[in-house]
Amino acid sequence: MVRRISTKEISNFTGFEKISIPNITPSLIGKNFADYTIISGSEIFGEGKDNLNGTNGHVYLAQLTSDAKNQVIIKIIPSNIKGEDIMRECNAQNTIFEHLSSSNASASKVHKIFEDPKSNCHAIIMDVAKGSPVKTKLDEASYSKYKNQLIEVLTTALSRYDKSHFDIKPDNLIWSDEDRKLTLIDFGNSYTNNSTDLQSKIQNIGSKGFIAPILTNFQHPNYFESFAAAITLAYALFDPKDIPENISDKSNDLRNAKETELGLIGKNTQIDGKSKTNDTMVAWLEFFETVKSDSNDQFTTFQKKEALYLAGLLKRDEYINSISPATDTIMSTDELLNRIKGAQSPPRTP
Ligand SMILES: Nc1ncnc2c1ncn2[C@@H]1O[C@H](COP(=O)(O)OP(=O)(O)O)[C@@H](O)[C@H]1O
Ligand SMILES: [Mg+2]
Known part of the structure; x- marks a missing residue:
């Protein structure tokens, strides 16, 4: 039984413990670190791997x-990352943790932040998320829980916290199949939407292969989230051998494209005045296209369409009419999409 903390127990970090x-x-294995001893051989890190x-x-x-x-978990952060950014990361993480306290989905609670005044390095002490990242096909029951919790953590972050x-x-979503519990980790990139410093962070956020191929100018920061969620779900729906090969290598890095040059989602994007093929989009579109030929697996067919809808690549009526999904399923998916700012409908394939 996981103990849930009360709202009162959460307070924003305003400073660091010096250490x-x-x-x-x-190697730090076996060494003491404040009140802790660094251990090795945990199943979460895999055989023979002593740190991540x-x-x-x-x-x-x-x-x-x-x-x-x-x-x-002790996360040691090098000195080039500023203390204020680490504080933002930890406060975001704890706020999401707090808002999710009545849910199965969670975030890892941060207990302490240490700072070494000499080296300017920081260390974050947080709860261990049980489980591992989902990169292979889940069974039907697990998948639904995984998807709903993924949508819940994103919706919570977007609606309760902006x-x-x-x-x-x-890699940043730790899933325990045993407990059917999802934990969101790694808030190092989290920012309040529309904040002025978002533009300056544009180079660094997101991971290759998960970056929405449009509007990286943050007119639709939440679309950035739903696209990444859709791709994440694809990893839970299919065997790795069915996922387009080296999808992340195919990803054009659109973060360098200028605001005005980013067009609507599509197979081509204007960068530096030239039309460039959006390889990520092409690969995923081709991948999701196979859905049409695979009608003997109703579950997979429907879930693929759902991921496609979430990614902004399929119109709502095509999604709903394909295989009448349960109403609550449509609602939770719609809820996330409704958070997309700007009231415009999600971008569509031209
Ligand atoms: N709270 C945690 N519980 C379990 N594993 C964790 C936790 N925090 C980090 N990890 C593991 O360490 C890896 C790297 O941590 P992360 O916070 O994602 O750092 P980075 O910002 O460098 O990606 C994660 O992908 C995960 O496997
Ligand atoms: Mg990470």
């Missing part, structure tokens, strides 16, 4: 030195 953060090389190196830092599994059962996570992808 000397040990050097991560050659993300783009922004090093992630370790640790235990409270005085209580082996009390495990935490935030976009801006890095939705399987």
Whole structure:
């Protein structure tokens, strides 16, 4: 039974605990870190892997030195990331955690942020999310729960907090099939929509293969989210061998395109005055097209169409008329899409 904290217990971080953060090389395994001991061999990191190196830092599994059962994640962030950004990341994470307290879906609660005054490095102490990223086909019952919780975390972030996570992808969504529980992690990219500094962050947000191929100028920041969610769902619907090969390598990096040059979703995009093929879009369109020829698997066929609708590539009536889905299914998908700002209908394939 997971203990849910009350609203009162959540307070925004306004400062850091000062600590000397040990050097991560050659290895922190077995070393003490504040009240914690860094441990290895956890199943969440896989055999023989003693840390997970993300783009922004090093992630370790640790235990409270005085209580082996009390495990935490320690994310060590290098000195080039500013303290104010780390505070924003942690406060976003805890706010989402708080808003999701009555749901099965969650975010990892952050307990502490440390700062090393000498090196300017920070370390975040947070709860361990149980499970692993979903990159292979889930069974039907699990898929529905996974999808609903994914939509719930995004909708919660967007509606209760006016935030976009801006890095939705399987690696940042830890799923426990046993508990049917989804945990959103890695708020390093999350920003309040329409904030002025969003433009300056444009180069860094999102991950290749998950970046909506239009409007990276944030006129529709929430569309950025629903597109990434749709692609994430594709990974839960299909065997890896069925996913277009090297999809992320095909992704044109549209983040460098100028605002005025970004057109509507389509197979071609204007960049630097030239029409460039949008490889990601072409690959996904081709992939989703196969849905038409595979009518003997009703579930997969419908779910593909749903992902396509979520990605803004299929019109609502085509989605609904294809295989009459349950009303609550349509509602939860629509709810997310309704959050798309600007009231314009989601972009469509021309
Ligand atoms: N709270 C957590 N619980 C379980 N695993 C985690 C947690 N935080 C991070 N991880 C693991 O570490 C990896 C990198 O962490 P992440 O916060 O995504 O860093 P980055 O910003 O570098 O991508 C994740 O993909 C996940 O596998
Ligand atoms: Mg990550």
